[in-house]
Amino acid sequence: MKSEIKKICCIGAGYVGGPTMAVFAYNCPHIQINVVDINEDRIKSWNNPDLSLLPIYEPGLAAIIKKCRGKNLHFSTDIKKHIQNSDMIFISVNTPTKTKGIGKGKALDLKWIEKSARQISNYAKNNTIVVEKSTLPVRTADTIKKILESVNTKEQNPKIKRKNFTVLSNPEFLAEGSAVDNLQNPDRVLIGGDDDSSIEALKGIYLNWIKNEKILTTNLWSSELSKLTANAFLAQRISSINSISALCEATGADIKEVALAVGMDSRIGNNFISAGPGFGGSCFKKDILNLIYLCDYYGLDKVSKYWQQVIEINNWQRERITNIVVNKLFGTISDKKIAILGFAFKANTNDTRESPAILICKDLIEEGGNLRIYDPKVNSKQIEKDLSCIQNQNNLDKEIGNWKFVNSIEKASEDADGIIILTEWDEFKNINWSKISQKMRKPSWLFDTRLVSNTNEAKLFGIDVWSLGN
Numbered sequence: 454m455k456s457e458i459k460k461i462c463c464i465g466a467g468y469v470g471g472p473t474m475a476v477f478a479y480n481c482p483h484i485q486i487n488v489v490d491i492n493e494d495r496i497k498s499w500n501n502p503d504l505s506l507l508p509i510y511e512p513g514l515a516a517i518i519k520k521c522r523g524k525n526l527h528f529s530t531d532i533k534k535h536i537q538n539s540d541m542i543f544i545s546v547n548t549p550t551k552t553k554g555i556g557k558g559k560a561l562d563l564k565w566i567e568k569s570a571r572q573i574s575n576y577a578k579n580n581t582i583v584v585e586k587s588t589l590p591v592r593t594a595d596t597i598k599k600i601l602e603s604v605n606t607k608e609q610n611p612k613i614k615r616k617n618f619t620v621l622s623n624p625e626f627l628a629e630g631s632a633v634d635n636l637q638n639p640d641r642v643l644i645g646g647d648d649d650s651s652i653e654a655l656k657g658i659y660l661n662w663i664k665n666e667k668i669l670t671t672n673l674w675s676s677e678l679s680k681l682t683a684n685a686f687l688a689q690r691i692s693s694i695n696s697i698s699a700l701c702e703a704t705g706a707d708i709k710e711v712a713l714a715v716g717m718d719s720r721i722g723n724n725f726i727s728a729g730p731g732f733g734g735s736c737f738k739k740d741i742l743n744l745i746y747l748c749d750y751y752g753l754d755k756v757s758k759y760w761q762q763v764i765e766i767n768n769w770q771r772e773r774i775t776n777i778v779v780n781k782l783f784g785t786i787s788d789k790k791i792a793i794l795g796f797a798f799k800a801n802t803n804d805t806r807e808s809p810a811i812l813i814c815k816d817l818i819e820e821g822g823n824l825r826i827y828d829p830k831v832n833s834k835q836i837e838k839d840l841s842c843i844q845n846q847n848n849l850d851k852e853i854g855n856w857k858f859v860n861s862i863e864k865a866s867e868d869a870d871g872i873i874i875l876t877e878w879d880e881f882k883n884i885n886w887s888k889i890s891q892k893m894r895k896p897s898w899l900f901d902t903r904l905v906s907n908t909n910e911a912k913l914f915g916i917d918v919w920s921l922g923n
């Protein structure tokens with residue numbers, strides 16, 4: 454296979470494809486990169502001259518797009534053309550959990566992967582390197598290889614010469630909200646494969662900005678499995694600390710102090726042990742479910758049950774928060790106004806996939822609460838989609854409750870009985886409690902599920918406070 458890559462195509466212009474290729478383009482001005490997608494609106498947004506309207510909010514991303522777009526970074530719906538012209542093709546399409554059929558609720562749905570592989574098989578030139586960027590079940594590279602090579606069967610391709618493909622696994626470890634920094638300074642780059650020159654070609658791209666020592670090469674299956682395992686380990690830490698947060702509340706210990714003390718052990722480390730309303734995001738739940746599915750498939754019942762528990766604690770944490778809010782507000786929130794601060798699954802992103810806010814808001818509305826939701830980056834349309842089937846502000850049924858999007862903390866707090874902080878946005882750290890307390894109905898409550906607000910000041914202005922793990 455080739456060693457020098459001049460043209461790259463990335464299939465999938467989402468949260469991974471967009472930022473990853475932007476950082477590639479920024480560091481490799483000598484490579485032409487085309488990011489393609491079937492979603493025309495998404496491509497239009499990537500091409501929007503107004504950089505505040507890019508489809509994804511990531512700190513630092515707009516500046517890179519400004520520098521590279523139209524030079525060596527292009528966004529297009531012409532999938533065929535860009536597959537045909539490329540030396541290396543990244544598959545960065547969505548791999549959500551299956552919602553029906555075999556493996557429903559656990560296995561990853563690989564239909565978008567299969568479609569991409571068929572497109573590559575049909576349109577790519579000979580000697581193309583195909584890179585799995587999406588997170589995939591272990592041994593998917595086998596399936597991709599089979600689909601790619603199907604073009605070589607006589608019935609499919611009577612005239613054209615045989616095409617050679619190699620498949621590499623190059624999982625992405627970026628976290629949303631810090632994607633640009635993670636891509637620019639990764640802890641490691643993982644490349645799995647069995648063709649040395651293809652591995653060297655991909656490595657050669659990363660070497661433009663990443664040190665050789667940080668690039669780890671393994672066999673295909675280790676690479677695929679490492680990605681699932683890394684996400685499972687990270688999620689497990691969050692379920693571990695969240696389980697202890699409940700014990701802190703019961704015993705008088707303080708979760709922040711416990712996390713600090715535990716994290717100072719260098720074997721444990723102090724990253725990724727912040728208690729909260731449960732992990733969200735598009736990856737953790739689906740990747741652990743996939744791990745569980747794989748364990749079941751290979752008959753590893755005990756291992757499967759072990760990982761299942763990480764998800765169960767996560768669900769429990771979210772339900773627990775709703776129950777606490779209702780109990781503190783005298784056992785009923787029917788017809789009460791509640792301010793929801795933060796809807797994204799974490800700060801510094803506009804992504805709401807699997808956000809704990811979705812389930813908590815749905816439950817509170819079902820309890821009869823009237824929610825006023827504010828998030829600095831998530832828009833009303835997205836919230837409407839996430840809370841679908843639930844009444845909006847025009848609903849007159851007082852038994853069920855409703856929700857309304859507002860554009861400031863102040864507006865959310867007007868006449869509210871409670872404020873719930875669900876995302877750790879910076880602007881929630883320095884709320885002016887003197888001002889906000891006057892807007893709320895008394896007795897007023899603050900529920901801080903992210904441990905970010907100045908609770909002592911809130912108490913000073915007469916607000917009752919519940920903070921997670923305290």
Ligand code: NAD
Nearest residue numbers: 465466467468469490491492546547548565568587588625
């Ligand atoms: P996404 O849904 O944001 O983007 C995927 C894009 O692929 C969509 O725009 C979709 O229209 C497009 N697409 C699907 N099929 C296509 C086809 N046949 N041709 C062209 N375009 C097609 O998903 P994402 O968050 O970017 O995740 C992509 C993959 O990366 C997943 O496997 C995910 O698990 C993995 N991953 C995600 C993250 C993250 O933080 N979001 C981090 C690491 C890995």
Ligand code: UDX
Nearest residue numbers: 625626627628629725726727729732733734736798799
């Ligand atoms: C995750 C992985 O971190 C990343 O390596 C992988 O590529 C994709 O999945 P992401 O989901 O974007 O990234 O964000 P992450 O920072 O991992 O947060 C996931 C969830 O865990 C968020 O809801 C976050 O609020 C929560 N979290 C994180 C905690 O509750 N406590 C923590 O200490 C860290």
